[in-house]
Amino acid sequence: MPDDTPETNPTLRTNELPAFEYITPSKLFRGCAKLSLLYETKLGAHIEKLADPKYPKTFQTVLQPIDKVIVPLDYAYQTANHHHMVSWSPLSERLLQKIHGQVNKAKGYRWLDESLYNSVKEVNADRHNLSRFQQRLVDMYLLLARINGIELDLKSKENFDFFSNKLELELYKYISNVRVCTEAFCHTLTDLDDVKELPAGLRREISRDRLHPNEGPWDVTLDPGTYHSFLTHCKHRMLRRAIWRAYNRRASMAFDENNLSNHMVLLDVMEYRNEIATLLGFNSYSHYAMQNKMAGSVENVMDMLESLRHKVKPRAEQEIEELRQFAASKGSYFDLAMHDIPYYRKKQREELYGPDGDEYEYFPLPYVLEKAFEICHRLFGINFKDCSGETQVWHQDVTFYNVYDENGRYMASLYIDPYLREEGKICDTQLTFGRSRSDECGTTPICYLCMDLLPPVLERPALMSIGNVASLFELLGLCLQHIATQNPYGEISGQHFIETDAQHVCGYLLQTWLYQPETLRDISSHYETNAVIPEHLINKLLQGHKHMSAYDLLYNLYLSTYDMEMHLTQGHWRDCMQKLWPQFMPMPLDRDDSHPCSLTEIFGEQSASCYYSHLWAKMVAADVFSAFEEAGLNDAEKVAAVGRRFRNTFLAGGVSSKEMFRHFRGRDPSLEPFIKSQGL
DSSP states (O other), X not given: OOOOOTTTOGGGOTTSOOOTTTOOHHHHHHHHHHHHHHHHHHHHHHHHHHTSTTSOOOHHHHTHHHHHHHHHHHHHHHHHHHHHHHSOOHHHHHHHHHHHHHHHHHHHGGGGOHHHHHHXXXXXXXXXXXXXXXXHHHHHHHHHHHHTTTTSOHHHHHHHHHHHHHHHHHHHHHHHHHHHHHHHOOEEEOOHHHHTTSOHHHHHHHBSSTTXXXXXXXXXXXXXXXXXXXXXXXXXXXXXHHHHHHHHTTTSGGGGGGTOOOHHHXXXXXXXXXXXXXXXXXXXXXXXXXXTOSSOSHHHHHHHHHHHHHHHHHXXXXXXXXXXXXXXXXXOOSOOOGGGHHHHHHHHHHHHHOOTTTTXXXXXXXXXXXXXXXXXXXHHOEXXXXXXXXXXXXXXXXXXXXXXXXXXXXXXXXXXXXXXXXXXXXXXXXXXXXXXXXXXXXXXXXXXXXXXXXXXXXXXXXXXXXXXXXXXXXXXXXXXXXXXXXXOOGGGSTTTTOOGGGTTHHHHHHHHHHTSHHHHHHTOOOTTTOOOOOHHHHHHHHHHHHTTHHHHHHHHHHHHHHHHHHHHHOOOHHHHHHHHHHHHOSSOOOTTOOGGGGOHHHHSSSOTTOTTHHHHHHHHHXXXXXXXXHHOTTOHHHHHHHHHHHIIIIITOSSOHHHHHHHHHSSOOOSHHHHHHTTO
């Protein structure tokens, strides 16, 4: 065991903010290693006590001791993970990989011990004497132990472990094949005319000589950012076709000879998932995946998807027909194909509403952030105070905020790292949770909000597109759910153990608030003149936000349904694709399209039957926002009352998201506000 102490290694100081000036990858590794070993030792000793029939089994004796040892380990690991993302080095990469395996192995042992499981069941037998937070923690332990096979007999447990190991190997192979196919592709361009319409940033990114991006040659890759931007801006149809075809054939049967095809790997993934679900007593993997989901059942998910399909498809078909007519008016002599849509929808949007980027000058980061914090105060009574300079940060660009409630009580801390950096920072726009609230350990929440904005230039502040602003509002919503928790137990406080399909509700709620004309006026201030954004630009942003939104929604409905159907029926991936595509999509299925072979979100991760989650969260967020509309968006007092009610129910936590929503709205979520918000 490492001989580090809190005096020599800041990673071990659980009740302090991270001492970033003294943190190194080696200290993070040693700190995590020590806390991991201490956790294993203390958990083992605790479980030995629980194995004694005479040992009293109460919530305080069974679960509280675990919270006390797991919170320091989680804090150290999250600090290591964040440090890696903002101060990357080859050493941090190697050490984080070691930390990751060790920490996950240590934490996973909880779900495999029968003494602990039986003790938690004894605690649950006295459920009526537990608080709602205690009941939630008990439910988590029972659920995660069951889905890890704790109740299986010896033979079934051996099969469960066998299929789980096989599944892990196939998931790794699936992701690896997609990654190798993505990285292996490179299409070199030598004619300036081929890249003339590409944005300057993309042209520089793909140029072999970034100091002279107009001289070429240019290498187009299948990196997702490069791919989507190239399809949007490339004027040459055959080039778009070539890049689209390469992207949607990654890891397909075309790569059989290279042993990089996923068409059989995908079937193995489905088989092993189904075997695991069957062993645990579920009808399908989709039924298994509904454990700890706000939707609650496969039927509820499928009903939502089908109801939306009927509403959305006619509008999406109309959008595609209008796009066909627009393309024809620009001289296209061909029928519109999938690789044409990004290019022509951009051209159509620009003709209808003007070119993108006019809004940047009205959204300087400091002003937008100040106003976003004011919105959090008005709605939820949460205050952000700039305390930069009062604690250590990892870079001079980072700002630090302490968060207080309306009575001045300290709640949490937030770090914001807003700018793109050439070296060290490898994350883009994301929110991570550095530490959780735990009354047992005396800890409060910490959040890290990172963005990739271009930094200020001379007297000009960092300027934001409407997309940047929307991302900021979404991340602040996620942050609010973590810092406003009233849950005193670290393992389930804030965003922890929130149902997958409810995690983004507050983020989407703030985004919905953003796209109100009054909000856009409120958060805008021209960086030179302080002028409010003009009405014609507000209309442009709102209309541009809705442009072809039905088509985008329908495509998400297709993928969500495909995900559910594949895990319900165990059919062949191509048969399922050919059946569902015409039911949803207003475009014919291309003969070269093998997109399921590279759908890592569904077939390469542990989130199967969850693709619908963002749609569900948007539905719930729309219903929450309708409560503010019913109160009257211009009535500050009533809006504040609704916001406080949302904070004290949905953000407070302690029960399932469905129950929290019922406490807030007095009923289950309705699809109607979402349908209305989409103009359907």
